[in-house]
Amino acid sequence: MDLPLLWVAAGAMAAFTAWLLKRGSAMKTLTDAGIVLFLLAMMASMFVSAVAYLYSPSLVTIFEVVALNMISMTIGLIPLLATLIRGDRELDETRGGNSVGSRRLAVGAIIALSIVAEVFMGWTFAIVSGAASTTTQSAFSALVDSMSTYWFIFTMATEMAVTLYLVGRNFPRVFRYLVAIQIVIMILSPTAIADSVWSASTLWANGAMMVVAVIVVLEFLFRNRSPAAGASNYVLRLIGAYGLMMAGLFLWLIDGDILLFVLSIIAEMAIYFSIVLNDKSLVSPPLVSWQTRPVWAFALLGGIFIAEFFMGGMFDIMANGTGYFTTLPFVALTGSALNVLGAALYDFVVAVGSITASFWFLAMMGVEMGALVVFKMRYARETETKLRLGLMLVAYAIYAVWLPSFVFSGNLPDVPWIGWSMGIGTAGALSPGIPLTALILTYVISGGLSFLFGSRSLCSVLCTAAPMYQGTTYDAMSTFNRSSKIGRHNLTSRASGSFRIVSTVVWVSLLGSAALSYLTSVGFLNASFFGEDISYFFYSFYFSFLWYLVWTLTPFVGTYGCVTTGVCGWGTFNGIVSRFGLFRLKVKDSNTCINCKTKDCAKVCPTGQTDLPGQFIDSGEFRSFKCIGVGDCVSACPYENIYFFDVRNWVRKKLNRPLPPLATPVLAEPVGSPIDFRAAEGTQTAG
Ligand code: SF4
Numbered sequence: 001m002d003l004p005l006l007w008v009a010a011g012a013m014a015a016f017t018a019w020l021l022k023r024g025s026a027m028k029t030l031t032d033a034g035i036v037l038f039l040l041a042m043m044a045s046m047f048v049s050a051v052a053y054l055y056s057p058s059l060v061t062i063f064e065v066v067a068l069n070m071i072s073m074t075i076g077l078i079p080l081l082a083t084l085i086r087g088d089r090e091l092d093e094t095r096g097g098n099s100v101g102s103r104r105l106a107v108g109a110i111i112a113l114s115i116v117a118e119v120f121m122g123w124t125f126a127i128v129s130g131a132a133s134t135t136t137q138s139a140f141s142a143l144v145d146s147m148s149t150y151w152f153i154f155t156m157a158t159e160m161a162v163t164l165y166l167v168g169r170n171f172p173r174v175f176r177y178l179v180a181i182q183i184v185i186m187i188l189s190p191t192a193i194a195d196s197v198w199s200a201s202t203l204w205a206n207g208a209m210m211v212v213a214v215i216v217v218l219e220f221l222f223r224n225r226s227p228a229a230g231a232s233n234y235v236l237r238l239i240g241a242y243g244l245m246m247a248g249l250f251l252w253l254i255d256g257d258i259l260l261f262v263l264s265i266i267a268e269m270a271i272y273f274s275i276v277l278n279d280k281s282l283v284s285p286p287l288v289s290w291q292t293r294p295v296w297a298f299a300l301l302g303g304i305f306i307a308e309f310f311m312g313g314m315f316d317i318m319a320n321g322t323g324y325f326t327t328l329p330f331v332a333l334t335g336s337a338l339n340v341l342g343a344a345l346y347d348f349v350v351a352v353g354s355i356t357a358s359f360w361f362l363a364m365m366g367v368e369m370g371a372l373v374v375f376k377m378r379y380a381r382e383t384e385t386k387l388r389l390g391l392m393l394v395a396y397a398i399y400a401v402w403l404p405s406f407v408f409s410g411n412l413p414d415v416p417w418i419g420w421s422m423g424i425g426t427a428g429a430l431s432p433g434i435p436l437t438a439l440i441l442t443y444v445i446s447g448g449l450s451f452l453f454g455s456r457s458l459c460s461v462l463c464t465a466a467p468m469y470q471g472t473t474y475d476a477m478s479t480f481n482r483s484s485k486i487g488r489h490n491l492t493s494r495a496s497g498s499f500r501i502v503s504t505v506v507w508v509s510l511l512g513s514a515a516l517s518y519l520t521s522v523g524f525l526n527a528s529f530f531g532e533d534i535s536y537f538f539y540s541f542y543f544s545f546l547w548y549l550v551w552t553l554t555p556f557v558g559t560y561g562c563v564t565t566g567v568c569g570w571g572t573f574n575g576i577v578s579r580f581g582l583f584r585l586k587v588k589d590s591n592t593c594i595n596c597k598t599k600d601c602a603k604v605c606p607t608g609q610t611d612l613p614g615q616f617i618d619s620g621e622f623r624s625f626k627c628i629g630v631g632d633c634v635s636a637c638p639y640e641n642i643y644f645f646d647v648r649n650w651v652r653k654k655l656n657r658p659l660p661p662l663a664t665p666v667l668a669e670p671v672g673s674p675i676d677f678r679a680a681e682g683t684q685t686a687g
């Protein structure tokens with residue numbers, strides 16, 4: 001058959017299915033559902049028969065194909081016949097108790113039949129056009145192959161686009177955008193056209209679109225703390241499908257296996273069909289606050305991390321070739337049980353760290369999380385906070401990513417402050433000579449900055465982690481500081497028992513491994529962890545693996561878990577220096593705090609410093625090794641009562657110069673806060 005003719009047929013089928021989906025979205029009665037199901041069953045059986053015939057024309061005669069179609073059409077007619085006999089009735093959402101309602105059953109059947117029809121249609125066209133073979137490969141691999149070709153993917157994308165045109169106006173605006181992004185991502189499937197330029201360009205573009213999708217989802221969640229259950233289900237499933245898709249593309253690049261990618265496309269289709277057929281679920285009750293659903297929030301963060309992780313790996317392969325991963329120094333899982341356990345841990349950390357510490361992963365995370373920081377800048381009231389956020393983004397790009405990845409990548413151990421940016425272990429083994437000097441200078445520079453400006457110089461500006469903890473949606477998760485068990489345990493400026501234990505373990509491991517590393521480097525010992533410098537291994541474990549685990553566990557740990565739990569040795573060091581340095585928060589008038597009804601400063605703190613008001617009332621200032629100077633409290637105080645105090649104010653004071661913040665009169669009436677990161681009762685808006 002002519003290719004153009006096939007394309008016309010595929011386009012017509014896509015348009016017809018889209019029309020059926022539109023009918024499905026408007027169905028109210030059993031008859032409505034029956035008509036859609038009958039037509040879809042017809043389509044599905046037609047293409048299933050076509051594939052059967054194309055595979056075994058000698059075994060499956062035209063007569064048998066027609067008979068098969070007749071049988072399936074008869075089955076498809078059953079719901080319609082039933083309504084004729086028993087009378088029509090409305091589709092119900094639930095049928096008593098917890099049982100599934102007829103509408104949900106109909107929707108499930110429509111989704112299943114649509115997918116079967118699409119899959120077999122793509123397979124049929126792939127065989128007829130010669131893109132899939134019926135002789136040189138198994139039926140299963142031919143099916144999988146056909147679903148990765150343009151016959152399936154572009155037809156699906158056409159169907160999705162036509163459906164969006166037909167029913168998209170029913171969606172709230174943000175979901176129209178998300179569905180449009182879904183369509184673009186579908187078109188940008190690297191497997192669709194067997195051409196290296198197409199594959200390479202679409203892999204980059206596909207990843208970029210996914211970054212946009214994640215930003216749209218996170219910003220939606222920030223603006224809508226209580227979305228409809230259907231909306232939160234949709235975004236969670238979408239993120240899950242993208243995680244699967246990125247993992248699929250990563251595997252495809254590594255060893256050419258496309259099965260996982262194809263499964264992700266099926267998942268994406270199912271998610272798409274489910275909101276087309278249930279568009280009302282995007283806005284109708286129940287509205288549930290995701291700030292009260294830690295498991296849901298954890299699944300969201302986990303899904304985002306998985307998608308980003310494999311996307312970073314995909315970009316690494318695109319930039320450096322598959323050798324980037326195939327030559328990793330994995331060790332064999334052999335020997336005693338302890339050896340196998342250690343080797344498994346080592347391999348795991350190597351595999352995870354190879355991506356999370358890579359340039360492309362960090363660059364992509366920077367864009368994604370940085371966008372949320374830019375959004376936050378709109379809400380920040382104080383110029384100082386806006387400037388800090390801007391500085392943080394610049395520092396992330398230059399200090400945390402560009403300089404170590406490109407400028408000093410060859411001689412990191414020689415470069416103080418940049419080469420050892422997270423203290424012991426950052427740049428490798430501890431050994432005599434220049435690296436030791438560079439390491440000591442790192443502590444001097446970073447500790448000096450923390451003494452003068454507070455640990456915000458690190459935790460709120462220079463640290464790679466800062467942008468990931470500072471975006472709008474992540475800020476809104478500070479409610480988990482109070483609602484989670486561990487978060488509650490770590491509230492206030494005191495060091496909890498668990499903090500003491502964790503930070504001690506971390507520091508003992510860092511110092512102990514540094515000593516072993518040094519003694520090994522001077523030839524006194526021969527200590528390593530499966531051939532890796534012990535000090536560097538601990539660094540990788542803490543910052544390339546554990547940090548992301550703590551980040552993902554935010555709903556159970558609270559925000560800025562790296563600070564509050566003590567797992568970051570570098571943060572603890574700088575925090576303690578800061579505690580005894582010049583940085584502190586001050587209030588213009590303690591009496592305002594006494595009369596303050598809201599105590600908003602304590603509610604928004606991302607590290608859970610709930611004793612802020614108490615310290616303000618007692619001494620007019622707040623000092624804590626956990627205070628990282630984010631300034632959310634400053635922005636949230638409805639009386640504009642708080643201001644930062646650091647070396648700049650200290651110098652002014654010494655010179656008897658007036659302190660600018662104190663020049664502002666204390667307001668008698670609250671002015672309201674431009675930031676509301678804690679509200680759990682936000683309402684859903686269409687935009
Ligand atoms: S505690 Fe550590 S990881 Fe967390 S922001 Fe501070 S320096 Fe970065």
Ligand code: SF4
Nearest residue numbers: 593596600601613637
């Ligand atoms: S919100 Fe402002 S006025 Fe109220 S306790 Fe905190 S610093 Fe004082």
